[in-house]
Amino acid sequence: MAGKKSTSKAGSYWGPAGGWGSMRSVAEIMKREKVGPEAIRELTRQNKPKGFACTSCAWPKPADHHPAEFCEEGAKATAWELTSLRTTPEFFQKHTLTQLREWRDYDLEQQGRLTHPLRYDAATDKYVACDWGEAFDAIGASLKALDPKSVVFYASGRASLETSYMWALMARMYGNQNLPDSSNMCHESTSVGLKAAIGVPVGTTRLEDFEQCDAIFFFGQNVGSNSPRMLHDLRSARHRGCEIIVFNPLKERGLERFTDPQNPVEMATLTETRIATQYHQVRAGGDIAAMTGLAKFLVEWDDAAKAVGDTPVLDHEFIAQHTHDFDVFADHVRAADWTAIEAESGLTREALEQAARVYARSKAVLGIYGMGLTQHVKGVDNVRMVVNLLLMRGNIGRPGAGPTPVRGHSNVQGQRTVGITEKTELAPVDKLKELYGFDPPTEKGLDTVEACRGVIDGSVKAVIGLGGNFLRAVPETGLMEDAWPKLDVSVQIATKLNRNHLFAGRVTYLLPCLGRIEEDVQASGPQVVTVEDSTSCIHGSRGKAKPASPHLLSEPAIVAAIAKRICPPNDRVDWDTWVADYGRVRDAIEATYPDKFANFNQRLFEPGGFWKGNKASERIWETESGKAEFLVPSELSATGFLDKAGRYRLMTLRSNDQFNTTIYGYYDRFRGVNGTRDVLFMNSEDIAAEGLHEGQVVTLVSDAEDNHVRRREGLVVTPYSIPRGCLGAYYPECNVLMPVEHHAEESHVPAAKSVPVRFAR
Template sequence: MSKHTADHPDIKPFEGPAGGWGSVRSLAEILPRERIPPEALIELARQNKPDGFMCVSCAWPKPADHHPAEFCEEGAKATAWELTTLRTTPDFFQEHTLDELRSWRDYDLEQNGRLTHPLRYDVVTDKYVACSWEEAFNAIGEALRPLDPNAVVFYSSGRASLEASYMYGLMARMYGNQNLPDSSNMCHESTSVGLKAAIGVPVGTTQLKDFDDCDAIFFFGQNVGSNAPRMLHDLRKARKRGVEIVTFNPLKERGLERFTDPQNPVEMTTLSETVISTQYHQVKAGGDIAAMTGIAKFLIEWDDAKAPGEPGVLDHDFIAEHTKDFDAFAAKVRATEWEDIVRESGLDLTAIENAARVYANAKAVLAIYGMGLTQHVKGVENVRMVVNLLLMRGNIGKPGAGPTPVRGHSNVQGQRTVGITEKTELAPVDKLKQLYGFDPPTEKGLDTVETCRGVIDGSVKAVIGLGGNFLRAVPETAAMEEAWPRLELSVQIATKLNRNHLFPGHQTYLLPCLGRIEEDVQASGPQAVSVEDSTSCIHGSRGKVAPASPHLLSEPRIVAEIAKRIVPPNPRVDWDGWVADYARIRDAIEATYPEVFKDFNARLLTPGGFWKGNKAAERVWLTPSGKAEFLAPTGLSSTGFDDADGRYRLITLRSNDQFNTTIYGYHDRFRGVNGTRDVLFINSEDMAAAGLTDGQVVALESDAGDGKKRRRDGLIVTPYDIPRGCLGAYYPEANVLMPVEHHADESHVPAAKSVPVRVCV
């Protein structure tokens, strides 16, 4: 076992920029730690390039005109994590019981290396033991066939390809349910719901080329430096030509402050930097609706006050032709008091006015946002407010303008495109019936929150996981870990050991799969797969590295083998033929979605990907009214709870040394934290008011008001530049504090960016 922790945590401010020599040193540290031979490093040169492989971490676009090194620090870590020569073999499990492994940290579990053999849990020894693939598949089939399909969940991670995802969704529906929760349920479902209602499409309208045409960018709740660092090249380029970047985020994130391009020799040798944000507004957690309402109020008041004959501040022609319900929205904004806006946003009036002036003077505005908007109780309203702002000045459907949600995982958006959804209205059920001659279920399936409820109350009997670390990523950690062993069957398709695997059901199988960087050879030869990025571009991906073990199977093969054992034979579904040649899966995808995937195989390796199209980008609104729809906000706070004495708004955070639940190490360079993740970030004035001292160890307790005990112990009090009344702590460790029922209205996204808590000494 390899440990990468520090006996004495070191917490001190980081003064450098994002990128620069810090990124170089970070990469130089992880490569030898993963014991990657020099010849394997050639794979980094193929990352995110035509006929190369698509990064397994973030979903930021891959440009046709690529950089020599088209990877970032985080992407390089993800590649090193998969290319590691460390191995978790059956012998490892003979030395460790699952009870013992539950005391290990997340980093140590995954750092042990790639899984090499299919494994079965043995209840007598409390260990995983090697088994054959045939034994695993037959046992899984025997366990699933007698179960009520409604009691079985098919979860999928954003890592899975379009090909595997299409097969997986089809298998679930042929089995008899739409219980298809995925990563989107945990992060951007608020986008899917909010954009769909407002403009008729569930995804952003922009493409990478819009960065060349915008003259202002508004950022909300997205940490580019840790979560999508390759975007920094686009932001740097925009700043060099004078684009204003206005940022709203509770914490000062270094990637949105300053950036040194590691691929620019002049910047690296002179230590020069590009200032990214021209305005940086530290809005309170949950205060974005208030801030955007303030911007809208300034725009409306300026427009109301214009002299006769003066051009309007608002785009009245666009509003009249393309939108609905503007008058109700404007009336609500006019009636909102400035005092309330300032209180709820945490910003002074001058700051909001400065932002509004940039917006009013810009001809084309990109609105970029992330989970800092979507993961709130009013997350859907947050998204709708972004759309409201854009619609006021016609900033959708023209070059350089539109909503730009930043999806977290490499193919989470693409999975939805090919049918991974619990919602019948988003699934091509009629087309599936026509193509495959069966009656797909039309009842809504279980999403992530509903799956958690079902695991806890026992109505969910089996969970199949296509990648991911579901049990670690979801809220209500303690209750979920207690309930998971009551499952009749748990099947996890994975590349490395994670905490979810340590909580076995009555029957449990751990199935190791090929990674995206590895060569996938089937009957017709080496295969390629495909993914969709945040801007709706489809990219081919081809791995060329020798697999970590000869015993690994591809995700499509694993899905096909399970499908053959749990669904009736169907002459129209040739599972084996699809596995033999993935081009046949793409043909099936094209037949199911002919408008989106026309000539799929011919366009697979298009440099920069091929765009699947977007009606809202053409100003065609697929809403019930046929127009883009304004929504008057129901309130100014998106937290879903009232402030009270001693109650804080907890923001769960990711380190720049992690991706989702994968922890690469214990150095959050940008926040100056080294050697620990047991940190509580707090405003220094709040710290003094509460009688806390720097370095003191405290606990957090849930203050959800439901009477349930939830506690996170051992947190080191750390003064930080964060708004008063707000706290920060690392995800996923802080998930233990979040109730299952603390989720976004409508979308059910866990509200992880404003969790009610109290500090306990």
């Protein structure tokens, strides 16, 4: 029953990633979502040319695709969108928002697709159906009454390039750059760190680099749960002898073993591919120390080789021609203390030497990483250390080598490309003025952390959400939920009900939209949208499924309707024409970014996508010095706080039965957890030292030194392979323990991978 917690069950799962476990999981969600034959048809089109781009992760879509180019998580996302379940106005007549706040995240979304536009009625504490015109008029009148600087336009990473371009233009024409998005919550540390180091804010590699690398160094990314299609590329790399060196606090099954569900022989014989050739369980926040140890070995080995005239370990020709400040960095790692490196990384000198030897003998190395690096106080330094390591042997700008950040949501990188940013230096301000004849704002806008501050202190008066579950995804859950009802305006564009929708402002509307997999017919006929993957390739996406309701509008149509009511009249921006034909939006994108989107409409369905280009991959460094920068980290720990008695480093984690804040179910198969998310993963020695026992229910409290009480009760102690001093618990349920000010320096990414906590006594 909705709102009740299931009985906890934690155990072990010995199977590989993929395999029969994946097949059973997909079959189960298809049954639970009550999908019809249409869903099976759509799966055959997923991530293929002239098909649709998966709505979950941003892993590249290969030109030479598999028969089934979807993974377990992608199939769940498709079933979730094509569910036959519906959340109608009648549902809301039975439940107040206050009552629904007691429901679990899963139960809210499991009611199915939203079918009608809804208005919040404060007198009854319920949503009631309304017509679109009423909604748009009320939203427009309410926003025009506010100071534009007090309004936030949040975008989740699912929105297409077309919608994202319109969204960013609308905000700037309205009068602000308050454009936080999913990148603020995950990979902004990448955007800041890579931009400073190599002159571009994104990775330099493409899918074909997996066919040419000799080694892959993998940091803080759970491929089995977050981007399982990558497992095919890792498997192929391993089969040709590529070594994969993993640094991750938890043992994640996808980085250990994989059975290809599309290989009949492997499935019949239960054959597995070993993925990691070395697996180093670094402490949460210990990656800077680990990479410093690797670099120290390389520099000292090179020094020794130079002293006796042996072959150099480092690529001195590349360093001299293409980099700046190597000597400063080399002196830094020479001076680094091994005792401190071992203590902070949690790894032995011998283990780091073993990894360094692989790097030293490999001609082409990929540096893959995820939010295990970016979501720390020193997350930007983490990213820069990956770059430092790659630069030492010329591993940027040649085949099979380079930084490879793994983005989460399917178009989160693309949104930044077409203007969703709070930073003026990243926005095409001059081009927008030239094309549309208005003066775009140049004052920096609000990012996610700043938007949260504004909601809490009352300076933000309205939040307009383009998808996502902002209130659930951000830190400081308690204060944010308390403050949200004080907003003058809350508007959420969504496909399903989520917790954010249960906290209403004074004027609140819930606007249901078409999903990406559904057919989008406008005045010129069926429409195509586009997305950008993690490797900067652009893909067309064509929905063909029957819409969940005849009352749904597309995201571009909703954005245009709001824009027409809040933006000054402008003869150069014909919102109606753009909605009638999304090709006209792509023309506008091409005009704004001609270097990235030349012949945009003619290249929509190039197999493998078309590449927007990357200067650093050509060894052209758009940095202040004109070279790639060696940047010295400020300290060995990425946590931003000191260790002390009773303080633990909490990592918030995702289950393999969820994507971001969407909970597909309560079976975290790879970790052996079934029926609950109220789990606290602990090292067995820490359990004994704390006088606890397996299955004990405990409370964690924030150990941030700000005198604010934050508690998470009801967590079940569960022994797990995790470094001492570190804890793991599920996101977003444990966001309540994370202060809004606990974020990455420079990038403001919430530091969810090392939160200071202790046990309540």
